[in-house]
Structure formats: structure tokens, C-alpha cells
Amino acid sequence: GAVVSQHPSWVICKSGTSVKIECRSLDFQATTMFWYRQFPKQSLMLMATSNEGSKATYEQGVEKDKFLINHASLTLSTLTVTSAHPEDSSFYICSAPRGFGSPLHFGNGTRLTVT
Amino acid sequence: AQTVTQSQPEMSVQEAETVTLSCTYDTSESDYYLFWYKQPPSRQMILVIRQEAYKQQNATENRFSVNFQKAAKSFSLKISDSQLGDAAMYFCAYRIQGAQKLVFGQGTRLTINP
Numbered sequence: 001g002a003v004v005s006q007h008p009s010w011v012i013c014k015s016g017t018s019v020k021i022e023c024r025s026l027d028f029q030a031t032t033m034f035w036y037r038q039f040p041k042q043s044l045m046l047m048a049t050s051n052e053g054s055k056a057t058y059e060q061g062v063e064k065d066k067f068l069i070n071h072a073s074l075t076l077s078t079l080t081v082t083s084a085h086p087e088d089s090s091f092y093i094c095s096a097p098r099g100f101g102s103p104l105h106f107g108n109g110t111r112l113t114v115t
Numbered sequence: 116a117q118t119v120t121q122s123q124p125e126m127s128v129q130e131a132e133t134v135t136l137s138c139t140y141d142t143s144e145s146d147y148y149l150f151w152y153k154q155p156p157s158r159q160m161i162l163v164i165r166q167e168a169y170k171q172q173n174a175t176e177n178r179f180s181v182n183f184q185k186a187a188k189s190f191s192l193k194i195s196d197s198q199l200g201d202a203a204m205y206f207c208a209y210r211i212q213g214a215q216k217l218v219f220g221q222g223t224r225l226t227i228n229p
Contacts, residue, residue: 019132024116031216034217038128038158040219041224042222043179043206043219043220043222044117044160044206044217044222045219046216046217046218049216088187091158093158093160095160095163095217097215100215101215103150103162103165104160104162104217106159106160108157108159109159
């Protein structure tokens with residue numbers, strides 16, 4: 001069964017509003033989680049590394065103020081897309097390793113559509 | 116910076132036949148891991164197979180096997196006895212030892228013809 005749960009699976013929001021996406025590790029603790037973005041028919045692009053109890057590490061070119069990441073507990077990381085615009089429409093996927101050095105387990109992803 | 120290249124945007128194979136997906140990578144590291152992930156239409160990322168760079172033996176998982184050529188920085192995936200359920204996007208991915216984030220290739224869309 002799934003070991004990483006992501007919610008919601010899809011969301012439609014109006015331009016200018018904020019959207020929060022949750023990523024939970026179900027039966028293990030994850031001090032680190034990763035957020036990826038995937039455009040249609042393209043690969044996964046790493047946006048940021050979410051670190052429990054400290055600030056997230058963002059990849060070059062990713063706007064920190066646009067994509068807010070909070071890793072408040074050992075099983076939950078959230079990605080908030082602030083003041084969303086149509087160009088933020090995409091598929092967002094979170095992932096976490098079950099243990100250090102273990103392969104990443106992925107959530108089912110969230111399809112965000114901004115109208 | 117590490118990069119992963121999949122030069123085949125699309126591949127197709129007849130059901131029950133064998134297909135090989137290519138992947139090359141660029142790194143100056145000596146210790147790292149390589150992975151193949153499958154992404155079916157549901158978009159769930161599924162780990163297919165992984166290879167530790169320090170291991171010379173090629174990894175095998177049932178019908179899936181890899182041809183790991185460290186000197187050539189090549190990591191191809193062979194799917195034997197292809198099944199309709201193998202149809203998906205396949206991503207090659209790289210991770211250095213001691214780190215956890217993955218770098219993905221562009222992906223190869225595999226179609227299985229009945």
C-alpha cells in the first residue's frame with residue numbers, strides 16, 4: 001500500500017488565491033521530503049527539499065515566496081502556492097525516503113489548475 | 116552538476132518481445148545510485164529497479180534488468196516479455212551517495228502493441 005499520502009489529488013482555484021498541498025508519510029518518520037513539479041509530458045523538476053524543523057532548501061530559479069514549504073512534524077510537509085496564477089498550473093508530487101539512503105517513495109501527486 | 120539524459124522520447128514494442136531503454140548520465144562522483152522509475156497514466160511514480168555504482172553486477176528484478184556501464188556512464192533498462200501493463204513513462208534517475216534528492220532524465224514513453 002501507499003507509504004506517502006498526498007492531498008488533495010486535484011484542485012481548481014481562482015487566480016490570486018492560495019492553495020495548500022499536504023504530503024504525509026504514513027508509517028515512517030521523514031525528516032526530509034522533496035517537492036517536485038511536472039509539466040505535461042515532461043520530467044520531474046525538483047523544486048525544494050523540505051527539512052523538518054528548519055527552513056526548506058529551494059532549487060535555483062524557484063521562488064521561495066511563491067512556493068512556501070512548511071515541515072512542521074516528522075510526518076507532514078506542506079506546500080502552499082501563494083497568489084496562484086495560471087502559469088502555476090501543474091502537477092506537483094512529493095516524495096520521501098523511508099530511511100536515509102532508501103529509495104524515494106512518491107505521493108500520488110496533485111493536479112493544480114488555476115483559472 | 117549532475118545530468119541525466121534519455122535520448123529516446125518514445126519507444127514501442129510488440130507484446131511479449133524485449134525492449135531496451137537508454138540512459139546516460141554525467142557525474143564526477145564515484146559513489147552514487149541509479150534508478151528506473153515507471154509512471155503509468157495514473158501518474159504514480161513506481162520504482163522499477165535500482166543499481167549501486169559500486170556493484171559491478173547488473174541489477175535484475177523479474178522481467179526487468181539493467182546494463183550498467185560505469186566507465187561509459189550508461190544505464191539502460193531491458194524489459195523482457197513485455198506486457199500491456201508495462202506501458203508508461205519511464206524515468207532514469209541519479210542520486211549521489213550521502214544525498215537523497217533525485218535528478219531525473221527527460222523520460223521515455225513506452226507503448227506496448229498487442
